[in-house]
Amino acid sequence: MTGLPPALIYLIGILFLPLLAGGARKAWTLFIGVVGLGLTLGLSPAVPEIVIRVLPGIDTVLLTVDPVRDLAGGIFAISGLLVLVYAVYRDLPLVETIGILASIAAAMGVVYAGDFITVFVFWEALAVASIAIIWSSRSPGSSAAGYRYILYHVFGGACLLAGIVYTLSASGSAAIGPVADGPALVFMLIGIGMNAAFIPIHTWLPDAYPKASVVGSVALSIFTTKAAVFLLAGVGGWGVAVAWMGGAMALYGAVFALMQDDLRRLLGYSIISQVGYMVAGIGVGSVAGVDAGLAHMVNDILFKSLLFMAAGAVILRTGSHRLSEMGGLWRTMPVTTLSALIGGLALAGLPGLNGAVSKGMAIEAAGAVPYLAPILMVSAVITVIYVFRILYLGFFRPAEGTREGILPRDPPVPMLLAMGATAILCVAIGLFPHLLTDLLPGGTPAHPFAASHLLESAGIFAVAGVLLALVRPLRRSWGGFETDIDTLYIQAGRAVVWFSSHPLVEVTDAIGRGIGRVVAFFQHVSANPAAAIQIAWKTLALPFVRIFWGLERSAAYEKDLVFLRDNYPEIQTSIWGGSYGIIFVCILVFLYFLFSLT
Template sequence: MIAIPPAFVYLLGLLLLPVLTGRVRKVWALLVGVAGLLLTVSLPSAAPDLTFGFIPGVETVLLTVDPMRHLAGGIFAVSGLAALIYAAYRDIPAAETIGIFASVGATMGIVYAGDFITVFLFWELLALASLSIIWSSRAPESSGAGYRYLLFHIFGGACLIGGIACTIVATGSAAVGPVADGAGLLLMLVGIGVNAAFIPLHTWVPDAYPRASVVGSVALSIFTTKAAVFILAATGGWGVTVAYMGGAMALYGAVFALMQDDIRRLLAYSIVSQVGYMVAAVGTGSVAGIDAGLAHMVNDILFKSLLFMVAGAVILKTGLHRLSDLGGLVRTMPVTTLCAVIGGLALAGLPGLNGGVSKGMTLEAAGAVPYLAPLLLVSAVVTVTYVFRFLYLGFLRPVAGTREGHLPKDPPVPMLAAMGINVFFCLAIGLFPHLLTDLLPGGTAAHVFDPVHLLESAGIFAAAGALLLLAPPLRHPRDGVETDVDALYIRAGHGVVWFSSHPLVHAADAIGCVIERVVGWFRHISANPAVTFQIAGKSVALPFVRAFSGSEESRAYEEELMFLRDHYPDVQTTIWGGGHGLIFISIVAFLYFIFNITR
């Protein structure tokens, strides 16, 4: 029996979406989501590879199954279904539903692909699907954010296909696996790094995610960056440079999340930070590191999409998206607040929740790389701090009595049901870590409740508490920081425009004038070359004639020269001797050649 790639279920299912409307489209979307999940979990571990020979000499593998792919496929299918349940609270645009379906299908295609050619095809489909989600938003800024997203991913896709081409030429194989050193490795790393939000290629995340719809933000938080992490883990062999990049992402993203006021922009920077933990773990190159990176990928999908669901519910019910405008929601939105607390504490790495499992595994694996674990520990302290700001300012702080009566209720049942699914997994994995660790390809165990790990977690939370006590502004609302490294891109773009419109134009004009003068000079000469050389020779000899000849001879000489100049090129002259004729013909031919070359 031939196993069916799960990607096909979603991609075939979306074909009917444009012709379905209302409740029928919602039911169809949920049925396809359930079918995709059932097919994914039922794939046999010993399923034969499904291969095709689209490209001569290169084998493309649409389906290959192993423990790593089982784990990734399962979490993407579960989270995709949760996103579809969340979206069922209202009739979302058909283009957005298609984008979500295409995102799940493309990510599934990447996960189960056995070669880089297939990975690239689904990689580009994922970019287009995400673009469809962003542009489906009614936010006025979504159009520009979509174009900027597209520019980033065109660059990343070009680097990725360049790296794949170099790899195929060097090895003769496109199979997913370690890449040989050289240009192919660098190009592929940059291409994957764009989707993984490597610093400084990360700015599309906080730019695009807050400008999608509340449903679109949930879908975006699940797929693009995590698919890139999976490819990093499946490829392997990157070296500790990638580990240090992950450490830099973890700290950079956490610091910028701490400085945000927009709740979805805060969570977007949190994605950069948490993906940094995954990249750092994968970069260690050890079995424990790969397992830790995959485990944190699973857990981040669960608690981060939960937090985006919470943020979406708050925006839907209040119309507000800034922490400085929120507060007091615990009184009227108790279920949403509980989900926010569980998701936030899971993000902070509290033992007993799923984030504590994989964050502890990541810190253990990072110990093999010098200075990496301390960097991640500092990032963890900052993470707890911005989680406190998110929960306290958004939900727990008291509000004025006049405003308390206008606080909204919890969101519709589909939203709460989707959040409930993620809460269940956050608690189940946190309390019973073996539910996740038994599925890891390396079988690495988690030591969540060991005294050393508990003491480490207590130290992180204590350090964050001290930071909040010593820095009172962190406990109060403030304007968020909007400026990131993309400000340098903007300045560089302005510099390119100025250089192109001023110095470059002036230089082109000057070169054009020089060429025009040279061409005119050659045209002038070619009109009567013999007389031209006579004029030139007589002009050079004129000072000597004046100096060594009498006045009559000088006057006659000057008159002859003036006559030649005034009647050029119509004046006729005689060239004596066959040798002179050959010279004349040669000069004419040469000038004709030069003239035609310059036209």
């Protein structure tokens, strides 16, 4: 049995895109998505590896298959196809279509790579593809957001490359696996953490995702952070510090999601929070923890892409992306509302939907690290509150001053089909968890309907309900809080610019002026060295002449000095005399003495 790297199918599909337009291009992208999914589902661990030797002793592995890769590759292929179906509603710009297919290809390349070198190539390709998606939208602020995205990911890619180089030099192998303590571990963790949106290098995500088109945002929500989670799990052996980073992400992302008014920015922070659950599980390091992280990766791809699809439908129909400007959409956008309801409640962890399956697994696995599980539970409470805000403010709040007849309708059929298929997957996994858990590499079971888990979920929803009842502002819209830690980066950047353009320039100018004076002095002296030496000597001796010589001799001395200065450098002087001859002879004797010793 032989197989092809699934990334190759999507890359081949990109080659033909410039030759097609309109319906033909849409049909081609759907065909590539279906073929890619079929090829991915047909892979098995029995498929031989595809190995290419790039340097003596260093091999790149373009295709290797195991249960973890089967799981990640399958969800990437399914979600990629659903994005392509969602995109059929309109003719996407060529660059955006290329970016989406390239994102799927790059994510697949990372998943099925067997070595760090291949991972790095596809890692950078994923960043380039994401930038193409962001810039192709041409929305206000997309250009600046794309440049900021580049800055972050160039830094992350450089750190990942440094970690790979250190690993190669230390072990001589590029195979994916645990990394030894030291610079390699630090650099690789920063490089992976950049794409996973570790705190505090996370601000590229809520900054860039809302600037893409409604289709581009769905694609962006799937691949970058989840490919990083997959690689984090593939390398393994990170230690409890990574688990605590997951807890920080879960809480930080949830708090900032709660404070947003921009719907897609809110969902961006929600990605950070939910990736935190994955990172926490993987950081715990146990079989149950890694399985929980991978399971939540799959589920977050589904319910988060569903929410981004619903948000895109609302933005398409209303032209607004702010919760404060929405309301009453359930009456005329029932399918979109149902999709948002399923996605939101899955995100909140309602039993019967897929989010409850993996979120419970993650919280249970986090119990191995003191105080980590309570942090995840607090994050879960905040998640329920901001999900309530999405659903109530966006869909069920009365639309003041409007009539049903002028409210927007559900989006085109392709968008509805993609949302419907994704919602069905959320429900199916929620009701039948074994559909997912049977695919986990450790085979860890989930028990979302066990009494303990039902009680845990009930407690989370009850606490959130009490807070919503007592804290009235939580039920109201607000302008949103968009200040994040990147404000510190901006201030630091401005400080560097100010220092470079003021104090540093002044110091540089002063040094330049000083050097210029020194150069001018030596040029002046070199015009007549003998006279210059004589003037310097006479100037130094002048105070003593005035003290010890008489007035007549001092006046003559000063007159001679003034004459020398006024006529320099044309004045002709001679330094050769008996005294100078004796000095010259002494110098020669001294040098001879030195050379004779050596």
